[in-house]
Each structure stands twice: as C-alpha cells, then as structure tokens.
Amino acid sequence: MPKSNLLRRFAKSREFTAIAFIVLLFLGVGLYKPNFLSLQNIMLCLNGSVVYTVAALGIALVIICGEIDVSVGATLGMAAAVSATMIRDGQPWALAIAAALGVGVLVGLVNGLGVAVVGIPSIICTLGVNGIVRGLIYVYSNGKWIENLPFAFKALAQGGVGELTYFYLFALVAMALLHLCLRRTRRGRYLAATGDNVGGAVLLGIPVVATKVISFVACSVFAAIGGLLYVSRVGFVTPIAGNGYEMKVIAACVLGGISLSGGVGSMLGAAVGAAIMASISRVLVFLDFPTDYDNTITGILLITVVVADALLQRRAAEQARRLRLNAKTAARMGGGEKGGERLA
C-alpha cells in the first residue's frame, strides 16, 4: 500500500501545495532581481505584513471552523479608533488596549451568537455587523481623523530584535501558540472537527455552538489586536481605516491553503498568505510595474492558486478511487486486471 499512503499524505498536506506554489513564484522574482531575496527586503516584507498576519490568524480560526467573518475590517477600524482616541487623550495605555480588546470581544459575541445560536448564515450575519460597526466608527469619530498620537506609542512599532520588529515577533509567537492549540489540545481539535463535519461533531458530543462562538470571539479579538498594531504603525486613524481588510485577509487565508469549506488549513498557511498579500506591491516594484496592478495580480494569483489546488485535489481523489475500484474488481474476478481497467 505504499502508493495510496503517499496519496493520502499528499492530500493531507494540501495547504502546503499552495504555499509551495507561491514560494516558487517569489523565488522566480528573486532570480530576475536578486535584491528581492536579500535579508533586508524579506524582513521589510514580513514586518510590513504584521497587521494582515494578526488579522489572518484570527479569521483562519473562523474559516477552519467552517464559517466566515467579513466584519474583520470594521472591527479592526473600530478598535483602532477607540484605542487611538484614548491614547491621544492621555489615558493609560493598558486601558486603551483593554478597550480595544473589549470591542473585539463584543463584536465577536454578536457574530458568534447570531451564527451559532440563532442560526443565521455567517456571511449574512457578519455582513450586517460589518455595516453596523463601520457606521458606528463614523458616529464615534464624528467622521474626523484621529491624529497627534504620542510619539512613544508610535515608536513601539519601530522597536525590535535585530531586523525583526517586536510586533512581528508577537505575531510569530501567537501563530506558534495557536498552531499548538489547534493540533495538540482537545478544544483546538474541536475547531477543525466542527468545520470538517458539523453533524459528525454533534454526534461525537463536541460542543459545536460553544466552539463556534469562541472562534468568532477569537477572530474579532485578533482583529482588534490588529487594530492596535495599525494605530502604532500608521500613527493616525481615519474613519475608513481597515476598509476592505476583510477581503484581503480572507484572500490571504485562501492563498495560504485554508479551505473556505472548513476543516482544512493551518496557522502557518494563514501567516504565509498574509505575508504574500502584503508583499505583492513590493514584487510589482521590483518587476518595474506600476503598483496600480496590485489588485489585478492579487485576483489572478488567488484564482490560479485555488483552481490549481482544486484540479490537483480532484485528480488525487480520482486516482484514489480508481485504485480502490481496481483492487475491488481484482479481488472479485481473481486477478482480472482488465475488468478493473474498463470499469474505471
């Protein structure tokens, strides 16, 4: 059975096919412009992707759980607006951070209860919440920019170990912890189980409702943390801060091999996807293209990766089926290999 074993492993490491594809693509750019692969440039790309990365880690939890959250951008903007106002007005930072996290928990609870308890399809529920929160940002900030933040808070984004900023280090640690949680703890495994097969999860006695609510809350909290990092990195908050981030972050997850139908994907995939999303404009600069083509490339990349992945997977599934059918007919007909071939 070595062949089917190999196939199974191939299917299992599905998220890595997407990652490998993109790593190859970037290596290609590196061949054309060797500077692209310099340590400094790679670090710039990674550090620049930190907001996407943190938000992608959060939304990956929801997607692995088989749902979707399109309110991430609004949550990020709201947390950014709330914390920036407090920091500007001289409140203690801890309080501002707590307020941002509070925003995350609140939005996450609304989403989670709406989806898991009431039973609203997640895209509809979070789309509505997205509109509400986006409007509330205008109400809260009166449509004005929040500027003049203390220098010390903005300086946080610059500090780091060597080339790596503290923020990205934090993202890496969060990724590692979440990965361990998803793979090694019981509650973490519940997440993928729920996403893979809700009915089966219910029958196994997995608390599906609680799992979903927790994943939504975690997602919004990570979006809120992303908002905090955004404030420190950018230094001001406009009413449209985080607009469209939800789509970019979902795209990042898909690029990283996380399946939107749930149950498949890893935190590493989310982080790699986010780094790619954030560095596409840099790639364009290196290839002497105007950065206006950012969205075009993102779209083409997204569709290519997903379609290639779907085709590969279908082929793997068909090969596995053919193998099974051959074995079955061979057993029935006493080694009649031809019959198997014809049936397949």
Next chain:
Amino acid sequence: MPKRPRLKEILLRWEVALLVLLALEIVVFGGINPKFLRPRVLFGSVNDFMSICVVSLMVTFVLVTGGMDIQSGAIMGLTSIVVGVVWNDLGVNIWLTCLLGTMVGALCGAISGFFVAYTGVQSMVVTLGGSFLYSGLALAVTKFSATESYKGISGFPKDFTQFAKGRVFDVIPNQLILFLVLIVLAYLLLHRTKYGRRVFLCGINRAAAEYCGINTRQVVMSTYILSGLSASLAGILLTAYLGTAKTDLGKELTLPIITAVVLGGTSNLGGSGGVLGTALAALVVGILRFGLSMAGLNTQYLDIPVGALLVLTVTVRFGLMNPRVSALLRRALGKKTAAERRGSA
C-alpha cells in the same frame, strides 16, 4: 398534503411582510418630511438606488443555485470605465460602446462562472478573486486614457445622460420603468420557464439535477453571466446618471446588494427564493437609505440602519425556523407542534 391556496399563502407571506415594511417606511418618512411624498421625489428616488435593484435581481439567480457573488461592484466599475475610455479616447458611438460594456460584463461573469461551475471551487473564493481582478483591471484600463483616473471621464452626449435622468410625463423616471420591465423579465425567466426550474433544481440538489440529464455546469455558469450582465447594465446606468465614468462606482454596493437579495427571502444555501421578494427588498433598502438621508441623516451613517435591518430580519426569520423557538411559539398560541401531533396520532 396542504391545499394549493394555503401553500400559496405561506409563500406570499414574506412578500406581504416586505410590502407592509415598505408602506411603513413611506408613511414614516412622509411624516418626518412631507416633501418625501411628492410623486416626483418618491418616484425619483429610484434613480438613486437603481443599481442595487438591477444587480440584486440577477444575483438572486446565483444565490438560488447555492452560490455567492461578491464581484458585481467591481464589474460595475470596470464597465463604467471601459465605456468612458472607449467613448472618450477611441471616439466610438456611445450606444455601440454601451453594447461593448455589457459584453465586458457578461465576459467577466462568464470567467468567474466558468471557474465556479467547472472546477468546483467555492463561488465565494472565485468571486472574491474576481472582485480583486476586475477592480484592478478597471484601474489598468484608465492607463489607456488621456484623462487622469481620479478625475473620472465626463462630458457624455446629452441623449445618453438623458436616458438615465429622463422622466415619462415628467413624473415617472425612465429608470423606474426599466426596473419594472426587468422585474417582469426576471420573474418570467426564473419562475415561468424550464430554465428557471433548472436553476432551482441545481440549488436544491445538484446531483439529482445532474442525474436528470440537466447540464448543471452550464446552468450554474449561466447565472454568473446573467449577474455580470446586470452589473454592467447597472454600471452603464450609473455612469449616465452621474455623467461621469469612474473605476470605483460600485465599490460600496456589495452590502446593499446582498442585503436586498437575502432580505427578499432568498437563502444563500440555495434552492429557495424569488425575484419578487428581491425586488421588494431592494425597494425597502433603497427607500430606507433615501428616506433617512432626506430626514437629515449623514450618508456615512446609512450602513448602520441597513446592517441592522439585515441582521434583525434574518434573526427573526431564522429564529422562527429554529424548531425550539417555533415549538415555544406554537405552545404559546395553544397549538400542537408537528411532533406532538405525530405522537398523539
């Protein structure tokens, strides 16, 4: 077996609720601002949200097959800028240009639809990619124009803009009449033709449809072409109405479009829904936005009531469908639940 009229009653109930909601809105907004009730203003309001109406009619088809379409806004922008650039920089006749624009929209829909139908990738992912791709292409198209992209292209011929701004008898806008025509067409297509039955069957059970000899891939792909066509039509109408071709015309319309479709009673899980509900819901959403802004609410805040309306109605609908809640309700009304009836029989 329920009798025919009763079944009809149940089907009609949601549309009736929407009608009541619509009437309520008109009464309330009329009370706040009497100007709102003038026929010129009330009918004219359709001009402001026509794009939502047109697109949501056809996105209904996509949702009925169990898909999701979040690329309409991008297609609107792409069509608008293609129309602008081809007319302005190539000097092609404006009506010919419009035809080209609808072909672009249909092509965009066909590309996404092909990937959804033939590779089995989730529609949400493909149309997400599509929305990136088409909005990016719209920016790329502006590179061919002498005009700076952020300014937009204006100065269209009068009969082109007049088509979108004009009114019949000086009261009823052309766009409202066009909307009514489109409703009838979409209704006939979805509810009265063989094709429409196939669309529904694809959403209810695609495997069964396949076994019935229906080419489900073609059917699914065709719904995306329809939705792309409608998006390009909306893009052209909006361009004519505003008198400017811009790349980001439909950027903010994803939320209202999906809201209108879902509010109209179409489930995003496929297999149920209808054109009439969508049309009414689009009016409910549009009038809500228009009335609130006439009542003096800042347009930036309009997403709050629209989002709240979406979440609330869907909560009520899905809450009622929840067996535990409906059992409680029935008991409160003194009726036996289906399970109890079965138990006693």
